[in-house]
Amino acid sequence: EKVKELANRGITLSSLLDFYERLFDGILMPSFLPDLSTTIDVVRQAIVPMSRTDAGGFALATVWNEGRLVLAQRMVTHSWSNRFADLV
Numbered sequence: 001e002k003v004k005e006l007a008n009r010g011i012t013l014s015s016l017l018d019f020y021e022r023l024f025d026g027i028l029m030p031s032f033l034p035d036l037s038t039t040i041d042v043v044r045q046a047i048v049p050m051s052r053t054d055a056g057g058f059a060l061a062t063v064w065n066e067g068r069l070v071l072a073q074r075m076v077t078h079s080w081s082n083r084f085a086d087l088v
Contacts, residue, residue: 009061010072019046020088039087040080 023032029046031037051060061070078087 008069008071009059009065010070011061011064012070015064016088023084034085035083037084038081039078039084042084043080 019028022028023037023042023046024034026032028050029037029042031045032042047060048057051058051063053063076087
């Protein structure tokens with residue numbers, strides 16, 4: 001059941017690229033530096049705050065997809081300590 005739940009947390013490439021672009025505007029994450037900011041930096045300072053609602057915390061994909069299930073077409077893995085820019 002957990003595998004199906006995770007598989008249905010897909011996001012579009014355009015959503016990811018829009019998010020990455022918004023990191024540069026200084027509002028989501030004022031300290032974002034593409035050459036230095038790690039995945040964990042972005043998660044803690046931008047993604048977690050964005051995915052909190054009055055009802056609690058959710059996966060950002062769930063928020064972006066407004067609760068709809070979106071089957072992922074590709075699986076992307078990451079390391080928390082790598083630069084976020086390398087993930088994107």
